[in-house]
Amino acid sequence: MTIRPILIHPDPRLKKVAGALPDISDEVRVLADDMLATMYDAPGIGLAAPQIGVSHRLIVLDATQKDEAPAPLVMVNPEVILESDERSVYEEGCLSIPEQYADVERPAEVRVRWLDLNGSLQERDFAGLWATCVQHEIDHLDGVLFIDYLKPLKRQMITRKMVKLKRERAREAG
Ligand code: ZN
Numbered sequence: 001m002t003i004r005p006i007l008i009h010p011d012p013r014l015k016k017v018a019g020a021l022p023d024i025s026d027e028v029r030v031l032a033d034d035m036l037a038t039m040y041d042a043p044g045i046g047l048a049a050p051q052i053g054v055s056h057r058l059i060v061l062d063a064t065q066k067d068e069a070p071a072p073l074v075m076v077n078p079e080v081i082l083e084s085d086e087r088s089v090y091e092e093g094c095l096s097i098p099e100q101y102a103d104v105e106r107p108a109e110v111r112v113r114w115l116d117l118n119g120s121l122q123e124r125d126f127a128g129l130w131a132t133c134v135q136h137e138i139d140h141l142d143g144v145l146f147i148d149y150l151k152p153l154k155r156q157m158i159t160r161k162m163v164k165l166k167r168e169r170a171r172e173a174g
Contacts, residue, residue, distance in 0.1 A: 001037040004052040008169075009096050009162050015143040018048075018055045020077050024119045028058065032074045032117060035060045040070075044095045046133045048140030051096050059137040063130045075114035078138050081123070083107035090132040092146040098165070100158045104149045106135050 007014055021028060031054060039047040039060055046061035062072045088108040093101045109127045112134055116122050126134050136146055147155045 002034045003041050004034050004038045006038065006042065006047075006051050006095050007053055008098070008166050009094075009145060009147075010159055011096075013053050013055070014050055014096055014140070014145065016050065016055055017143050018050050018057050018141045020057050021115075024076060024115065024117055028056075028076065029117055031056070032058065032060060036062075036072050036074070039095075042095050045129070046137040047095060048137045050140050050143070057141045059134075059141065061130075061133050061137055063128075063133045074117055075112070075122075075134075075137075076116070078112055078114035078134070078141075080110045080135065080138060081113050082111035084109040088128075088132070090129065092132065092136060094136070094146055097145065097147060097158060097162060100147075100161065102146065102150055102154065102158075104132075104136075104146050106132055110135060112138075 031049065035047050035049065035052065038052065045063045046059065049056045049058040057077045059075050059078060060072060062070055064071050084107050086108040087105050089103050089105045091101050092104045108131060109125060110131050111123065111125050113121065113123045147158050
């Protein structure tokens with residue numbers, strides 16, 4: 001397993017609509033393993049392929065609490081097929097927008113359909129943090145970031161901070 005570098009916003013690769021995966025190849029399994037390793041290393045509770053510069057509809061997530069056993073999920077071509085009218089607000093963050101957090105309102109519960117790594121169709125209902133996490137990751141596949149839900153001023157403020165962070169990191173890298 002390889003830990004892959006995570007792209008930092010702003011980056012045009014984070015704004016692209018990712019393409020559906022036609023089938024589950026060994027290449028896709030390796031990519032999913034790398035994404036899980038990268039997510040746990042960060043550490044984070046979700047990661048989408050575009051965040052490591054791969055424009056495929058593939059996400060990984062594990063929103064278990066620290067005292068629970070890990071429960072990694074890999075979703076190929078995930079789709080929200082049902083969402084609750086009830087909405088909930090979570091303070092979200094993103095591995096592509098380090099150390100920035102903001103409240104985002106989303107449907108409180110969603111039903112998601114996806115292909116697992118065996119090529120079997122799966123369907124499950126998610127609530128709580130899992131629901132927020134899976135919606136956040138599926139958004140990445142459509143080039144949508146959590147800051148896109150914020151007021152323009154707040155979004156611009158965060159983007160400016162990220163531009164500065166990237167400049168600093170580039171300088172450190174020499
Ligand atoms: Zn994210």
